[in-house]
Amino acid sequence: MSSNSIDSGHLKSFIERIERLEEEKKALAEDIKDVYAEAKGTGYDVKVMRKIVSLRRQDTHKRKEEEEILDLYLSALGMG
Amino acid sequence: MSSNSIDSGHLKSFIERIERLEEEKKALAEDIKDVYAEAKGTGYDVKVMRKIVSLRRQDTHKRKEEEEILDLYLSALGMG
Amino acid sequence: MSSNSIDSGHLKSFIERIERLEEEKKALAEDIKDVYAEAKGTGYDVKVMRKIVSLRRQDTHKRKEEEEILDLYLSALGMG
Amino acid sequence: MSSNSIDSGHLKSFIERIERLEEEKKALAEDIKDVYAEAKGTGYDVKVMRKIVSLRRQDTHKRKEEEEILDLYLSALGMG
DNA sequence: TCAGATAAAATCGCGC
DNA sequence: GCGCGATTTTATCTGA
Secondary structure, three states, rough: OOOOHHHHHHHHHHHHHHHHHHHHHHHHHHHHHHHHHHHHHOOHHHHHHHHHHHHHHHHHHHHHHHHHHHHHHHHOOOOO | HHHHHHHHHHHHHHHHHHHHHHHHHHHHHHHHHHHHHHHOOOOHHHHHHHHHHHHHHHHHHHHHHHHHHHHHHHHOOOOO | HHHHHHHHHHHHHHHHHHHHHHHHHHHHHHHHHHHHHHHHHHOOOOHHHHHHHHHHHHHHHHHHHHHHHHHHHHOOOOOO | OOHHHHHHHHHHHHHHHHHHHHHHHHHHHHHHHHHHHHHHHHHOHHHHHHHHHHHHHHHHHHHHHHHHHHHHHHHHOOOO
């Protein structure tokens, strides 16, 4: 068997791993949609919920960046 | 306990479910990135791989549509 | 003159407006790069500066979203 | 006044210059979007327009490279 | 169903 | 030259 076919097999396995992961990812996206739909059915405003999730995500992200810049400062001061 | 606080608790639980799902989704996105990186390290061209995955996704999508059309035809013919 | 050529002329003018705007945009991107370079020459750490700019941008963005969600709340309460 | 505070003031002015430039850049990006929207309202296909702009940009880039190569040749021949 | 908004993917460009 | 961050383009989703 040529090295070419070996490589092809390897490539195929990479592709299939990716496709499996993307399927799982897609399933999660649908789960999320379902939760929003369920919440909507219970009387909640989806738009508001999305905004809340967004703001909380920003908090997390901002905190992480603040920690990073603190590290940068400490490094600059020779304390890292 | 007021209905308001009950609702708030319920909303909170919806939000937290969504956030958990989004974390899992994000983790999968990183897994996918990792696989691409690993393939790259093995000598594959990531851009080409993405193209392959994309084409195969289109095929899948197209096949599904064709199956749906076939189902429609069969139903229309009283054979579904 | 055919309607076709009139349309073409119109399209051309749209394209040219866009290209002019994109040139200006590109020039600004270079101006920004120049300022970073100048600051670096004065002894500042570009990475830190970028992080500061990023954090301040996040502040602005978050404030805007907080105002939006406040509007959503007020609307939901019939006070919008 | 310590050199530290002088530096801080200078840093602040760099940051503010950058932020002003970025605002202008963002405004231009919106102008561009507006032109596309206007063209769309006139019946043009935005996707096609983007493709045209992109192709023309590539042409420009290619021509510039060719001119640079020509310059190199001329220099090499002692004619630059 | 379509426009408009939102999020994701792909591409580009910079700094290290 | 490679990773990383920003930008741009594409796809998805929501509301009218």
